[in-house]
Amino acid sequence: MKVLILSEYLHPQTSGITVRIEYYVKYLRKFGHHVTVYGPTDCPTADKKLYSIPFYFINKDMRLCLPSFQLYKDIIFQKYDIVHIVGPNILLCTILLFLLCKLMGITVCASFHTNSLAFFKEYCPNRVLFKLTEWWGIYCQYYPPIWLKIPILHPENFTDLKVCCNNFDQGHILSTGIDTDLFKYSPNFIKNKLVYIGRIAPEKNLFRLIDLFKLVEDKFTLDIIGFGPTDNALKVYAKEKQVKNIQFIGRIDYQDLYKYYQSAQAFLCTSLNESYGFTLLESMSCGTPVIYPKCDVFQKLYKPYFPQLEYDVNNDKQFLDALKYIQESDVHLRESCRTYACRYSWETSTKDLLSIYEKLLTNHSKKQP
Template sequence: MKIAIFTDTFHPDINGVARTLKQFTNYLDTQNISYKVFAPDSYGNEYVSNNITRFKSFSFFLYPECRLAFPSFFKIKAELQDFSPDIIHVATPFNIGLCGIYLAKKLNIPLVGSYHTDFDYYLKFYNLQFLSRILWKYMHWFHRPFKKIFVPSNETLLQLNRQGFANLKIWSRGVDCQLFHPFYDTKTVREQYGLSKKYLLTYVGRLAPEKDVNTLLAVAKTLPAEINEQIEWLIIGDGPQREELQNGAPLNMSFTGYLTGEQLAKVYAASDLFIFPSPTETFGNVVLEALASGTPAITVNSGGVKSIISVGVTGYLCEPGNVQEFVHSILQLLENDSLRKQMGLEGRNYALSQTWDHIFSNLLWHYTDVIEERKIQKYA
């Protein structure tokens, strides 16, 4: 099998789409499966591979980590014809994705796609709700040619079903439990960030309106003083709200910027709780990484994270924006060490069952199904 992937974000971009696709291409390497990625240039272009063709680009205003490229159509067509893929997978609904759709039709190549980002929910946080109808019309038109549309969670599948989408299949997310685990030396993390208080609470993600990080600040300021004195926060990530958040943050909250790899994994492992108020996730990779690290998660009862958290077993779910629910859940776990530790163990056990190999092999089965269906139609 030869696979062509069209995406408007790829490694080393830091977002769920880019990281998932990088995990996928890593898997394809281990299976000796040929692939070619068409993607925008990235920040500094430090990641180079013979399997990737990149194009000049600029940031998309609703999601700066996802880039709008200026692809050379004739270059893509020539490379695609030379590569001769069995299937095209379009991962994003922007310029490069549009090229993938057009060329799949032009060259008669089986086409699938994936839906990763709830842009309609994003509109609410940028006061652009009036664009919702236009957005959904575009999404319908864009996804109509796909033989299968892969979505990361059952919640997203139900949402798209309600919007009238068809050919939906679950393509869940896994986690690297060899990288993310609870067995790091947490003392070095505490020394690195000057942490001296009893509890460490962590957030990982973009610092942007759609992640509802303002709720995070409200929670930190609402916790009772006697508990707050024992807490330190690490806010890991970057984005358009960082300066605003830093200016309004309490003294026990530190901002690290983006962390990746082992550096990020060590912080998860050193944390007592992972707090994630974002209501717009189609999955929530960072929540699964926290669980793999043995850290219970307190998240929102919204989006894809609902399918990750088992309430009272691996963490708690709170209504979006409900500061008091978050405060109550945090207090419940900080005041009960044995429950918190048990949840950490359960989270780790759950993460161990979410292997990338199983998820990607299932995706390849779907690819094969689409390819075989095209062959039958061709010779019927």
């Protein structure tokens, strides 16, 4: 199969979308498929580079790409079986790419991976500005593929289309994977060490994380790994609260993250909106239990298996109870976390993606005269 993947989310970026696309490309090629990747200029995975600029408004690690003549030329002449456009995109004019693919008779699909409306709401406290952002998201991002009948791919817990587009329930579900070879199980950890790994950003609710850790700072240590737009503000907040035993470690290479997961007794999460939450699954793959807040995604994924680790993010007692449960548990809890994570693999997830591609190609060929 000859595939073109267009993505603004590639290494060295660190988002969950990036992780997903990087592993898809890796395994598609491993399975013998010809994959061409278009992406930002600073991304090694991109075979063809698009001019890009950092998105300073939200995350300078994220790059916004502009379309190129070479991209249009490749779509016209390279005879791809399928073109996969990863969204959301702001400057790429994807509606023109959709139209070009349909004109050329090429099977094209769009994938959306993050709850953009909940994400932008954290960055747009001004109601008017958020409404403008919401309008852009609905009418420029989500409606075009629906109007043009472009197949939509999304994780099971993606909600934007259901919220925006009359309870949209169509599309193809993308399964999720985990690199269990990279995030290896370890029975060894540092007692009373806690860890957070992820973006330092408003949607992660990390000021509440500081407040919760303040309750146990005399007995525990906390490592915060990551970076983002609220990095400095969070450090100032921790200093104002005079929090002890906390380290802001900053950015760590993805290949080295497992060491920090393995060393901790528990992983702390305070997010209220997630499409999936890869870091929780990575932590569990290393055997490290996660203390997760009540939200739709986590209740669906983890509550049936680890109900004692759930807490209301605004309830101090429930947080302390979950932490106590981990302290009093033996090695079987860590083994159970690893067993749960091993249900997922990027190899299986990529095979599922290939099945979707094949289904789309079959449906497309049936529609051809």
